[in-house]
Amino acid sequence: MELSQSTLDGLILAGDNAHVSDKSLSVLVTRAFDGLLDDRHKNLISKDPSFRGTDQAIVKEAYAALVTLVSEASKYDLDNNHLERVNEAVYLVSLKTEVPGSRELKEVQFSCTQEQLQDLVGKLKDACKCLEKVGQI
Structure with missing residues (x-):
C-alpha cells in the first residue's frame, strides 16, 4: 500500500x-x-x-x-496485523528550552534516526565550542 x-x-x-x-x-x-x-x-x-x-x-x-x-x-483488505519492519532504531527526544523574556520552559519533542541524532550531537558540540570562544574574548 x-x-x-x-x-x-x-x-x-x-x-x-x-x-x-x-x-x-x-x-x-x-x-x-x-x-x-x-x-x-x-x-x-x-x-x-x-x-x-x-x-x-x-x-x-x-x-x-x-x-x-x-x-x-x-x-487492500488490510487489518492492524499487517506491518512492515523497517529495522531501524528511532529515538524520541524531548528538550526543555528557555523562552526569551519568560521564566517558563517550553518542551520540544521530536523523533530521529541514529544518524540524525549523531548529526544533532555534532552540531551541539560545535555550538558549545563557539560559545566557549565567545566567552574567552
Missing part, C-alpha cells in the same frame, strides 16, 4: 504529541472511523470541543490523513 507524501506528513502530525495530544488523537481516530462509516458524522471534527486550542489546519490535515489511511487499508 503506497501513501502520498502529504498523507504521510498528516500521519506524522497526528502522531506528534507536540501538535496533537494523546487524548485528542484518540478522538481524532474515532471521528475518522465515524465519518467513514456514517455520512452524518462526516466533517464533525471541526465542531469537536476536544480540539479547542489546537491549530485547526493541523487537525484537518491529520484527520484527512487518517481517513485516507483507513480507506486505502480497506481497499
Whole structure:
C-alpha cells in the first residue's frame, strides 16, 4: 500500500504529541472511523470541543490523513496485523528550552534516526565550542 507524501506528513502530525495530544488523537481516530462509516458524522471534527486550542489546519490535515489511511487499508483488505519492519532504531527526544523574556520552559519533542541524532550531537558540540570562544574574548 503506497501513501502520498502529504498523507504521510498528516500521519506524522497526528502522531506528534507536540501538535496533537494523546487524548485528542484518540478522538481524532474515532471521528475518522465515524465519518467513514456514517455520512452524518462526516466533517464533525471541526465542531469537536476536544480540539479547542489546537491549530485547526493541523487537525484537518491529520484527520484527512487518517481517513485516507483507513480507506486505502480497506481497499487492500488490510487489518492492524499487517506491518512492515523497517529495522531501524528511532529515538524520541524531548528538550526543555528557555523562552526569551519568560521564566517558563517550553518542551520540544521530536523523533530521529541514529544518524540524525549523531548529526544533532555534532552540531551541539560545535555550538558549545563557539560559545566557549565567545566567552574567552
